[in-house]
Amino acid sequence: MSKTKNPTIRDIARIAGVSTATVSRAFAKPGQVAEPTRQRVLDLAERLGYRLNMRAVDFRHGRTNAIIVLVSDIANPFYSEFFKGIEERARSDGYILLIGDTAGDAKSEETYIGMLLTGRADGLIINTGFCPESLAEPFARSPSTMLPPVVSCADLDGLDVPTVQIDNYRSSQLAAEHLLGLGHHRMAVICGPLSIRGFADRLAGFADLTQRAGRPIPDDLIVTGGMTMESARALTTSLMTREDRPTAIFAHSDEMAMGALHALRNLGLRVPEDVSVVGYDDMNYAKVVTPSLTTVHLPRRLWGATACQQLLLQISSGDHALPNIDMPTELIVRQTTAPPPR
Amino acid sequence: MSKTKNPTIRDIARIAGVSTATVSRAFAKPGQVAEPTRQRVLDLAERLGYRLNMRAVDFRHGRTNAIIVLVSDIANPFYSEFFKGIEERARSDGYILLIGDTAGDAKSEETYIGMLLTGRADGLIINTGFCPESLAEPFARSPSTMLPPVVSCADLDGLDVPTVQIDNYRSSQLAAEHLLGLGHHRMAVICGPLSIRGFADRLAGFADLTQRAGRPIPDDLIVTGGMTMESARALTTSLMTREDRPTAIFAHSDEMAMGALHALRNLGLRVPEDVSVVGYDDMNYAKVVTPSLTTVHLPRRLWGATACQQLLLQISSGDHALPNIDMPTELIVRQTTAPPPR
């Protein structure tokens, strides 16, 4: 009940009979102050309940030891492991995570980009699928060397920063190869929004390979919708109620694959006997649902850790021209794929 | 290419021929500076690429407009919607989220609590299930009115702060009532770690009600493990290979319920014909798996939003004695529950 304000370094200094510099050093630079003096200061601080004011420290140092992670939907479980990878890597270097959810809304993107630009964070990892105008604009005006470090998790038009990404084109070819190998030749693709480069690449990889194999995907079997189960369910239902329906579906996410499975069940179609389904992401539930899901595995945690690693490297080295990195992927074959009927 | 440093408010002031006070006001207090002057300052700032340094602002104001959310495992999809609720609420008030993953590790808890205590954030929402020593200690030493605002998502021993929580006891009784109503009288409970209050309450609610109904749960049908599918799978297998096996299982999370379903399938037991299963959480996938999961619905997004709301209220009002809030829950009956066999 003594004081209502927190004690400052000056209070400690005065009472301990030393200078503020000594108090500061006692905390920040042990070894630059004699041990007895240091103990005296530390004990006093302890008794007075003194705590370093990190706002002042950050201000003085010109950094915050925080990084922003920008995603399009924080509630998407896809990001859970991704965050974990980033968090672990970041914390081991003393950085903390500031998670920004753009919700596809330009205003909130701007909020978070603004924080980066105004020094509330030291760097940015962006995994929203496309490049916010508010970020592209500064990068277009000034060389990236004058801006805070940024690492992107996809190749973004209008943003020349290091990337740590999935090779969506090649990964989708794995799915195509698998289905072709099983003998499918009438396949459908349920796409995420093709305005997002990643999904366009997934489609291109799949389509190019099937094309090369002489089994091109008919245009009317390429459908696009939101990233939700509901969307995929509706699309699947409409795909499957045509007369000449496909024998296999490649969905651009496990979430959508789940929606497809649900729709197929409602239609009385068996998986994989009547229809094969391949997902993308390898979410945790993919291997425990029934039937378990054949899907493209993405190393989500490693992905996050690597992106963070590159960002921290960029922060500490000041080198804005790091090499791009492709994360490895693989196709995990489970129970939703089989040869086509008959 | 002109300057390597960012311009400061003093640069703007000098070039515009006004004082720093005027520049500051031009940004923060429009209306306190004449419009022509203001325009001149703003234009100049724009041309020089000036941006407010938020570190300095935060420092000066003595706050950061950031709140910490502490969870035990950021990769647990359970938290996804919870985060979303917090994020939305926080951003609408100009606050940002700083997400801390304790991973059950005391060291990292300390890191984040330290950030709170040293002013790197203005408040804390804690949903880890129990109270870190590093947080309990300051609260034990000083009245909470002298510490930063904290809202807990569970009743924590040793932490007297407002809570926004689930009534685990009552919610579990909903599950018990449902199973009893179907005619089950030999039921098992797969618990989360009972050292965590929330799980202990779930067990107590379930056990008390079945007891009152004259159908007490035998001790050997109460098993405990980690929150993972693997753990639940193993526990279920051992439960079901006894001679007098239960006809229903209440799992303390959907994740664990999924593990149980998986194990049952492997044992050749049908759900719900041979065994009923009730989960807890109502995760997004609960309604699309096959069979869809009967579970206790938690309003996770609303929960997060409400907790955030209370925290912001505490921050702005300075009132540390807000009322506790219980979030509503309900049992969602789907396909994994049915009357017992025979």
Add this chain to the structure above:
DNA sequence: GCGAAATCGGCGACCGGTTCCGTCAATCGG
């Protein structure tokens, strides 16, 4: 025993906005 090197610790500028207080001029009321 003496000078040089090493160690310790004080002084005070500094980081970049914010805001209190005060000046000066223009406007207003009577």
Add this chain to the structure above:
DNA sequence: CCGATTGACGGAACCGGTCGCCGATTTCGC
């Protein structure tokens, strides 16, 4: 027409650590 009120803006203290610079004291080699 003059004193009082209002509005715009400048001067400068201030937030709380950090660190370069420098003087003072101790230690050590020879």
